Amino acid sequence: MLQKQTNHSLGIKKLRNDDYEVEIVGNFLLIHSVPYLNANRELVYGTLVSSVSTPIPDTHVVYFIGEIPCGIDGKPMNQLINSSHRHDLGNGIIIDHIFSHKPNPMYPTYYEKMVTYVKILCGQAQHYFPDATAKTGRVIETKQEDSVLHYSNTNSSRAEIDVVNEKLSGIRIGIVGLGGTGSFILDKVAKTLVGEIHLFDGDRFKQHNAFRAPGATTKERIDLNDFKVDYFTEVYSQIHRKIIPHSVYINETNLGLLNKLDFVFIAIDIGEIKKMVFKKLEDLNIPFIDCGLGIEREGNELMGIVRTTLSTPEERGHVYNGLVSFSNGEDDDYKTNIQIGDLNNLNAIFAVIKWKKYYGFYNDQRLEYNSNYSVNVNTIFNNEV
Structure with a gap:
């Protein structure tokens, strides 16, 4: 205050x-x-x-x-x-x-x-x-x-849940990939008491990104051609003091940037890089959530699945049992039809809710490690280890 x-x-x-x-x-x-x-x-x-x-x-x-x-x-x-x-x-x-x-x-x-x-x-x-x-x-x-935070969350005080919010205090978060899903994850995590938020993406913020990112920006701002991590750091540093941008693609030469993190969200679709990040985090005993979004065209309509997969030091093997795709998604309609910010947002929401469950913010009675939401049948399918 x-x-x-x-x-x-x-x-x-x-x-x-x-x-x-x-x-x-x-x-x-x-x-x-x-x-x-x-x-x-x-x-x-x-x-x-x-x-x-x-x-x-x-x-x-x-x-x-x-x-x-x-x-x-x-x-x-x-x-x-x-x-x-x-x-x-x-x-x-x-x-x-x-x-x-x-x-x-x-x-x-x-x-x-x-x-x-x-x-x-x-x-x-x-x-x-x-x-x-x-x-x-x-x-x-x-x-x-x-x-x-630059200013207090008065809603939490009025609802008497400050003690619940403190469960996330001090955690060092990484977000690998600042596309549609990753940027929406940042939007939600930046409004919590996490200690640091590290952003990893070597891409520039362009016009197509604006249609699947939180909020709105101007054409003039897009024309500056800034790195995504720098653009989102500028936006979300208005509420959170500890956002650290890394304008690089994660690869074998810079995996050490993940060493001091406590939890990582992965929102990329390059299979070989994803597998490399998984292995690094497993070696470091760092829990992570991998986000997946698959879109297919059915006539003149789209069908989609939103996947959320949690991996913890106690449970790792399920990510290699066919739940997570390590392909690069070249044939996915998602590559060409990017006007689906709502599904990016939903993917982020599922991921953040599961992350909060992991730290005891939300009650978790199912303890599922993987869930798939199917858009066309409006159903969530859980996989428990």
């Missing part, structure tokens, strides 16, 4: 000016050292937490880190507590309770929202401890953003 937004548009600067112990972590606002009573009517301190993913509060709910807060009678404040269970919000924030105090109208700023909850808790504590206060005056410096 930008510091300017944090200080001015959210009412957080006022919280600091009033000596509350404020900390910003990702898209969450924390107020530490909030006094309250526990079941023994002892003075203890906890932390209030609120998502600040919108300019003004869009929910009255806050989270709390600490014991069950109690009233002056030592009984739980059930009128405040919505539920009690430990829950990981991501960013190292693990909360114990959810509070609900709904005003009418909604809190106009985060200042009013947080102060309301502080007063509810602190008011009970002050019955026995008149000097109890959350205004400690302690300043917690907001850490400089070290995220690979």
Whole structure:
């Protein structure tokens, strides 16, 4: 979150000016050292937490880190507590309770929202401890953003899935081939917390590429005749800080570029190169996904199969059992009919979903290592090892 937004548009600067112990972590606002009573009517301190993913509060709910807060009678404040269970919000924030105090109208700023909850808790504590206060005056410096993304994914914070997103954090990704499928893979991976994205392609970005790539570009931009990797790096560096272009075709002389990667997407159709890359990644114990797209003409219509094949250090042999074609595709109608960006996108979507399943982002109950989607019958066929 930008510091300017944090200080001015959210009412957080006022919280600091009033000596509350404020900390910003990702898209969450924390107020530490909030006094309250526990079941023994002892003075203890906890932390209030609120998502600040919108300019003004869009929910009255806050989270709390600490014991069950109690009233002056030592009984739980059930009128405040919505539920009690430990829950990981991501960013190292693990909360114990959810509070609900709904005003009418909604809190106009985060200042009013947080102060309301502080007063509810602190008011009970002050019955026995008149000097109890959350205004400690302690300043917690907001850490400089070290995220690979230029701006935060506020949808994830609002949906409370930051902890799920963190499963992809730091992974070094390679994408071999920046044609239709590879460019769509980049479009999706660039919006995650992966540590680095290495792009490999020695081709130039030309007019036909524009029709099977994400988004749109101008004819003038195409006329610059840049390498594909440089063009896509320019586009996606607007959201992700760590995109590294390699304007080369992978071959036996530069396979070492793959050495330090954690996962690789392969989106090329040259069989001998594909087999060479497979062998290199297997020797390095690097998991990978190979993407396949086959198009045939049936009269004046097209029939297609979209293939997704996962290879892991635990399961390798299936890629050589006829699931993956190592031909160069010279007779494939795909070579001449390239206006099928939708299937490229679908190929990328299947690949990215399987990749996310591999890292536990999505639940995976089938554990298939190969799947084929047939366009004309609208059916997915899974192959399990």
